[in-house]
Amino acid sequence: MEITHLDKIELLGLTGEELERFVTGDLGESKFRAAQIGQWLARGADIDGMTNLSAALRARLSEIAVANPVRIMECYKSKLDETEKFLYALPDGNLIEGVLMRYHHGDTLCVSTQVGCRMGCAFCASTLEGRVRNLTPGEILGQVAAANRHIQASDPERRVHNIVLMGSGEPLDNYDNVVKFLRLVNDPKGMNISLRNISLSTCGLVRRMYDFAKEGLPVTLSLSLHAPNDEIRRKIMPVANAYPYSEVLTACKYYIEQTGRRVIFEYALIKDLNSDVRHAEELARRLRGMRCHVNLIPLNDVKERKLEAPSRQTVEAFLKRLELKHISATVRREMGADIEGACGQLRRKVLESVE
């Protein structure tokens, strides 16, 4: 695979201040130039497209920098709904995935934060080969910029409106880069996406959850719970050995207090493991009184693992029991089922086919 951009500065990953310092310092240009470049970056332009810069400056800039390190290599469109799946190429040849979903409240992009993942959850395709590396802030933001460019090619009015950090990787295991990304994407001079339209999903790195609650960023926290107790959680999520269930819930309560936002619990229903009505009862007891919502996800089968989704009736019965116990819950609608919509699945397929 071609190796490009390595060791180049990722302009998208710079704050306004950093960009200004780079343009006035390294390039010896004016503040005005920095502002022009900033405007182009916000529009998703590449360096060649920055047409109000001289050709000489563009050439010099291209030697040491890249606007967006992320390139859409392949795009698959679902025939069932309007979901699109992207396979992105990174400068060092690594691949990551993203999913764009069209909802009535706007386009929602699912973004990756790491190549691979080291959390080791038993049901997840992203973690099968461990963590390859963290993504840079420019690579996380670059996914949004690339998706915007892609959709605006056919409809200039459309743009990514909501972001979920639910692609491959554990966002809180790449803490500094993810926090910088959140500040960048929210910059009024940049993409200006409201933090309230962003969800960060974590498997529950408790210490980092406290740090994150103190950042003052009003993003929605999604917590991958997937079990009603420690015993079951430990069977499928190694992180449960580091942080007991009760500590995870206490950290969620702290997040709710600090941000005033409800927490979303993700619960993948797995046949013969966590999907019985007595598990729903136990879950309801644990979550009683919390400002939260439970997202039930019938497991997406991962062919490398022997875990499967339960029957439809089992899913319905689980949902009913939670509702009966006054826990707000929904079953997540499956999108893009024909294009490997679930995280990590597409990248693996591509890697398998080239191996």
Ligand code: SAH
């Ligand atoms: N590392 C983060 C975010 C990435 S995964 C986290 O753990 O939350 C996004 C969500 O998809 C998580 O809730 C994860 O547990 C879930 N997930 C992963 N594999 C799945 C599968 N095969 N079926 C259903 N949900 C899955």
